[in-house]
Amino acid sequence: MSISATHLSPVSTASSVVCWDDLVAEVAAVLSPATKVRREEPLGPKTTMRVGGAARVYAEPASEADFAILWRAARRRGISVLMLGRGSNLIVPEDGVDGLVVSLANERWAAFEPRCDGKVWVGAGLRLKNLCGLATKAGLVGFEFLEGIPGNVGGALRMNAGAMGGWMFDIVEEVRLMTPDGEVRTLPKAEMHVAYRHCEELHHAVALGALLRPAASADADAIARQIDVYRKKRQESQPREPSAGCIFKNPPGASAGRLIDESGLKGTRVGDAEVSPVHANFIVNRGAARSDDVLELIRRVRAHVKLAKGIDLEPEAILYGKNWPDVL
Ligand SMILES: Cc1cc2nc3c(=O)[nH]c(=O)nc-3n(C[C@H](O)[C@H](O)[C@H](O)COP(=O)(O)OP(=O)(O)OC[C@H]3O[C@@H](n4cnc5c(N)ncnc54)[C@H](O)[C@@H]3O)c2cc1C
Incomplete structure (x- = not known):
């Protein structure tokens, strides 16, 4: 079974013979009402480049259980599952995407939970902008370099996003992920293979959230000042x-x-x-x-x-x- 960078499970069937409506009908019967599933969802407006066609099927799962149901149903039909973050590093082809596009847009995936040991749990659907803002309020240093990267945590993990000398995996302790058979696991960073704009494990699996490690604590005003420096630098160069x-x-x-x-x-x-x-x-x-x-x-x-x-x-x-x- 081959898995490519954006196909989290393989397409073994030509799009012309895939019955997309059958997939939607099958999952609709078992998913919770909070999970959204739509046919022919335009993807251009969901990306920062604003080009391209629609997803044959698009879903916003409201729970891990619903996500697993969607993924397993797609796999049984040989349908690709593709993750969509904030669409800030994607070019969607003119004819769209023959697959099930999954977005963690439901609020359930946007957690920001500081822990007593100083670490912070974040959901994969949390926008990096909100991560920076919430970390600043909580007086947590080390996330400032993410300011201005218009993705969410899941996309930043998959791309090992970086700026201003910092990389996403510099601040990661462990990642909670779902494998193509719907199993949920936690991997420590030491067991992950990351490089420039690359995280091997997330070519096959989906990030659901991560435990992050702040570098230190500081006064919120001091953190905000550093973020302003980065924001200005970005505005001048991009x-x-x-x-x-x-x-x-x-x-x-x-x-x-x-x-x-x-x-x-x-x-x-x-x-x-x-x-x-x-x-x-x-x-x-x-x-x-x-x-x-x-x-x-x-x-x-x-x-x-x-x-x-x-x-x-x-x-x-x-x-x-x-x-x-x-x-x-
Ligand atoms: C103006 C601008 C400035 C930028 N500046 C920077 C920068 O300074 N540094 C930098 O590194 N990048 C930068 N980027 C690129 C982009 O913002 C980053 O790569 C970002 O991390 C992508 O996140 P996303 O949520 O938008 O992911 P998307 O673009 O939606 O997806 C990117 C990839 O991640 C996969 N993916 C998404 N979510 C998950 C998940 N939960 N689990 C597994 N895979 C997933 C997708 O399938 C896709 O393969 C910039 C982009 C723009 C438009």
Whole structure:
């Protein structure tokens, strides 16, 4: 059984013969009323890039039990399960996603619970912005670098998000996750394989929450001042328009943004997709960009950088439900 980065369980059936309505009918009979399941849910508005089509089936489980029911039902039918965080590192293809897209948008997943031993339990659906705000109020130091990353905890764990010299897994003690057969387990960080924008275990399993370790305690005003410094730095260096964050990973010892800039590509456009004049590793949506415009621009940027610099840029953003080598 092969599992790819965004397919948490395999599609073994062509979309044309999958009976999506049967999946919805089967789970509707057993899920709690608080769990939402919808057909043909538009995904563009659920992402920061704001492009792309719909999910064949979309669900917001309200409990671990409901999540397990959904996942098992999808598996039985050979349907892919794809997690959706805040959609801030995703490009959704024009034709959407042939699979079950699951979002932890229900409030149940947004826990922030400081513990007596100084650690803090957070749900995978908690927005990083709220994590920063709540940690500041609680006087907990060490989460400030997450300010301005527009994802949630689950997406940040999967991507090992990083900024200002800090990485998500710097602050993780353990992760609670669900495996494709619906089993819930807790893994200590020492047993997880993490690297730059990568967490091996979360290619196969879903993060439900994590135990985080603050670096220290401090006065809330002092923490807020540090967050302001990071916020200002970000505002000066990143575009404001819709984007999916950095499109390419930094090659070892180099900056993808600098390579693109030095190749003279800032401001290059395909339709309303544009290489940001502010930060060359961001492709922004100037208003009416389509997913295909973004993909075509990515192909052009890669080709130009290869020609000018001899370097193959590797995408950091995720092509949702598809594999990059198939479109690049
Ligand atoms: C303006 C802007 C600035 C950004 N700045 C930064 C930055 O400084 N540093 C940085 O690292 N990134 C940055 N990003 C990229 C992005 O915000 C991060 O990668 C973030 O961690 C993605 O989180 P998300 O919740 O939006 O995940 P999504 O984009 O929704 O998903 C990303 C991946 O995680 C998977 N996933 C989501 N939830 C789970 C879960 N619970 N369990 C398992 N897998 C899951 C998805 O299936 C997908 O494969 C930026 C993006 C934007 C738009």
